[in-house]
Structure formats: C-alpha cells, structure tokens
Amino acid sequence: MKKSIFNYTLDKLGLFLEENGFKKYSAKQIFNWLYVKNVLDFEQMTNLSKDLKVFLSNNFIINHLNMLVSEESHDGTIKLLFMLDDKRTIETVLMSQKYGQSVCVTTQVGCKMACKFCASGLIKTERNLEIHEMVLQILTINNILREKYKDDPDNPRSRVSHIVVMGIGEPFDNFDNVWDFVNIVNNDHSFNIGARHITISTCGVVPKIIEFANLNSQVNLAISLHAPNNEIRNKLMPINKAYPIEKLFEAVKYYINKTNRRITFxxxxxxxxxxxEENARELAKLIKGINGYVNLIPYNxxxxxxxxxxxxxxxxxxxLRKLNVNAILRKEFGNDINAACGQLRAKREGIIKNEI
Incomplete structure (x- = not known):
C-alpha cells in the first residue's frame, strides 16, 4: 500500500531511497519540490531521474486535506475544518500576529484528556493523527496565504512563520508523530520554521515532558496549568489525578535545568x-523561582x-504583577467564529448546539 510522502522526515526519506538503490541526497531535492516550490506532482520534479520518478509514483502518494468549512473572523483569524481520508474531521486555525502568521495545529481526532472546560473534551479520542495529516495542515494554510499574497509573493506574511501545537488532542499522547512533524516543518529544505518559533503544549503528561527535555531541542514548551492547586486542578483536569502538581513541577524543573529554556504556563x-485574588497569590507562590511566564487566557x-x-x-x-510574576494577557482571536478549541468540529457533528 502506498504511503503519503508527507509522512517522511528528510532523514527517513533519504534512508528509504538509499535502501532502494537511489542517492540519499535526492531526498533534499524532493523536499525542495514539495515544500519550497510547492510542486505536488512527481512528474514535474524535473531534476529527478526518470527511474526515481517511477519509483516515487509506485511507492508514494501526494495527498491533501479535504476542506469542509472555512470561517474568517473580523480580526483576520481563519478557522478551517478538514475531513480526513477516513471521514473523520479536524480543525486548524490561522492567526495573523504582529510578528507573523501563526498556525494552531491539531494532533488527534478528539481528546481523551477530557478537561472539563474544553470543547475538545466533548469528543472522545478516535485516533492519533498521522504525520502527514499534521504536515498537510501547514501546507494547506501556506497555499491559502500564497494565494492571498499572490501579488506580493516575497511578503513575509505570505507563509506560515510560527506554529503552536495546541489544537485538538494532547500532543504528547502522540509524541513520536508530533516530533517527526516538528522535524519536517523545521527542516531547512522544507518550511524552515525555526525551532524557537514552534511551541508544543501539554496538559501535563509527566513522562513525556521528561522525554521531551532529554531531546534538548530549542522548541518551546507550554504547560496547560489552569489551576494553582490540586483541589481545583483535579476538578478541571482529570490528568492531575495521575500527575498531580507536585509531580508536574518536578518535571517542569527538570526540563528547565536540562534545556535552560523558559517555559509558558x-x-x-x-x-x-x-x-x-487568593488563587493569583497561590499561582505566584507555585511558580516562584521558575524560569517561566504566565499566559492568562479569557475563557471561550x-x-x-x-x-x-x-x-x-x-x-x-x-x-500577579504586584507579586513580580511575569504575566501577559493573551490577545483573543476569532471570538466570532467558534473560537473555542474543538468547537467548530463539535458543532458540525451535533455534539454542541448551533450546528453548522
């Protein structure tokens, strides 16, 4: 059975080619065609040999995501609902920031973490996304931006510059695929999105925070905390019963010591x-001495x-500010277009009211 070409990191593609009698460096050429030149047809990759084109056509497909819904907010935010090959649906969000074009990427169909406040938690986990299903979220939005800025193709805003892995699902519950996705979008021969422009968010899967720390990468880590103590967090986030705040913060401190990177709460x-106000004081005490900052988010x-x-x-x-906590108020995006994570998908499937 043919696999999606977008499932392969540069190293894995090069190794696969080499094992089948082709030059390893051809993987760089293929990446350049797919991700830089946006050529999505093996036959049009003119610097590849005829034999290699046949091999690629026999072993790979160049697939795409089927867009079901595209909603654009008054602030320029675009929320997309995609149908996958198995008829399941996922969401992706493009947010136009002052510093560039940021995309919120989904990593699972549904989410088993069941955080009580989250629309994603209304939808049971059906499966992890494959690597190509994450890569294609970026490729599709790049094509949208390319069309939007077709009269100014060199404009930096004509391409995705930042990625937040904070869409539907728990990224660290799909760790290996997410990390391959990061390797693809970060690669110099692909989208070349800098590691420091990529943020992965977790609700607190402690063993995977340790594993991520040991990778010692420049990719940012965010912790979905949402409570200053176990009593509140247990009510809001079931994962806290498995990994209470004490264990979570042991992992957080390990990550910071290992990587010397700042963390977002x-x-x-x-x-x-x-x-x-008491909760604010508890939060300040909890993160005192930790190299991090608090991102305060209005609830959708x-x-x-x-x-x-x-x-x-x-x-x-x-x-928080009086207690010298580094904190920011997150700018809201798309509050007129089903802004809550998972809300667009849940509405379409009739899980919440006002179905599209």
Whole structure:
C-alpha cells in the first residue's frame, strides 16, 4: 500500500531511497519540490531521474486535506475544518500576529484528556493523527496565504512563520508523530520554521515532558496549568489525578535545568473557579523561582459546559504583577467564529448546539 510522502522526515526519506538503490541526497531535492516550490506532482520534479520518478509514483502518494468549512473572523483569524481520508474531521486555525502568521495545529481526532472546560473534551479520542495529516495542515494554510499574497509573493506574511501545537488532542499522547512533524516543518529544505518559533503544549503528561527535555531541542514548551492547586486542578483536569502538581513541577524543573529554556504556563480564567485574588497569590507562590511566564487566557464559553468567562481578569493580572510574576494577557482571536478549541468540529457533528 502506498504511503503519503508527507509522512517522511528528510532523514527517513533519504534512508528509504538509499535502501532502494537511489542517492540519499535526492531526498533534499524532493523536499525542495514539495515544500519550497510547492510542486505536488512527481512528474514535474524535473531534476529527478526518470527511474526515481517511477519509483516515487509506485511507492508514494501526494495527498491533501479535504476542506469542509472555512470561517474568517473580523480580526483576520481563519478557522478551517478538514475531513480526513477516513471521514473523520479536524480543525486548524490561522492567526495573523504582529510578528507573523501563526498556525494552531491539531494532533488527534478528539481528546481523551477530557478537561472539563474544553470543547475538545466533548469528543472522545478516535485516533492519533498521522504525520502527514499534521504536515498537510501547514501546507494547506501556506497555499491559502500564497494565494492571498499572490501579488506580493516575497511578503513575509505570505507563509506560515510560527506554529503552536495546541489544537485538538494532547500532543504528547502522540509524541513520536508530533516530533517527526516538528522535524519536517523545521527542516531547512522544507518550511524552515525555526525551532524557537514552534511551541508544543501539554496538559501535563509527566513522562513525556521528561522525554521531551532529554531531546534538548530549542522548541518551546507550554504547560496547560489552569489551576494553582490540586483541589481545583483535579476538578478541571482529570490528568492531575495521575500527575498531580507536585509531580508536574518536578518535571517542569527538570526540563528547565536540562534545556535552560523558559517555559509558558497557560491559565484559562474561569468565573469563581480559579480567578480569585487568593488563587493569583497561590499561582505566584507555585511558580516562584521558575524560569517561566504566565499566559492568562479569557475563557471561550461552551454552552454544554457550566463554566463562565471570568469577570476578574484585570484584578487577577494585577495581583500577579504586584507579586513580580511575569504575566501577559493573551490577545483573543476569532471570538466570532467558534473560537473555542474543538468547537467548530463539535458543532458540525451535533455534539454542541448551533450546528453548522
């Protein structure tokens, strides 16, 4: 059975070619055609030999994602719903930032972490995404941007510059595929997206945080924390019962000591759950002395969940700043187009109301 060419890192493709009697360096040429020149037909790759083109056609497919829905916000955010080959659906979001074009990538169909506040948690995990299904999210959005800026092709905004692996699913639950995906998009012969422009978010899979730390890469790590103590976190995030805050922060400290990299703590503010001044003081105490910062996030409400957006965001932020915590308020994107993670897919499948 033919495999997607987008499943292969440069090293794995080069090794496969070499094992079959072709030159290893041809993998660089193929990468350049696919990811730089956007040529999606082996026959049009003019510097490849005829035998190699036949071999590639016999062993690989150049596939694509089927776009079901594209919604664009008043702020320029674009949210896409894709159908995969097995008819399952995933979401991808393009956010136009001051510093460039950032894409939020999905890594699983559904999410088994079942965080109580999250629309993704309404959808059971069906499977991990394959490498090509993540790579194609970037390729597709690059094509959208290329068309948008076709009259100014050298504009830096005509291509994806940053990636946040924070879409549907727990990235570290699909660790190997996610890491191959990162290797592909980061490669000089591919999209060449710098490692420091890539962030992977986890809700706290402690063994994988250790494994990620041992890779000693420049890729950023974000922790979905959302609570300053075990009592609140247990109610919001079932994973905390397996890896409570004490174990999580042991892993966080290991990561920082191993990589000397700063870490991001994501904290969604939910009314009367985790947004009191006392909670802010607890959070400040929890992260004291850690090389990191807090990313405060307004909650995107989902009707099927009981939680409400905090009305005390400014007060919470002020307490953190007074306690010398490095904190920012995340800019909201796409709040008029089903902004909550997993919401567009859940609405289409009738899991939450207002089906598309």
């Amino acid at each position: 994501e904290y969604i503010l939910i009314e009367d759950i985790n947004d009191s 409400e989902v009707e099927e969940n009981p939680f409400k957006r905090s009305t005390k965001i400014s007060q919470f932020f002020s307490v």
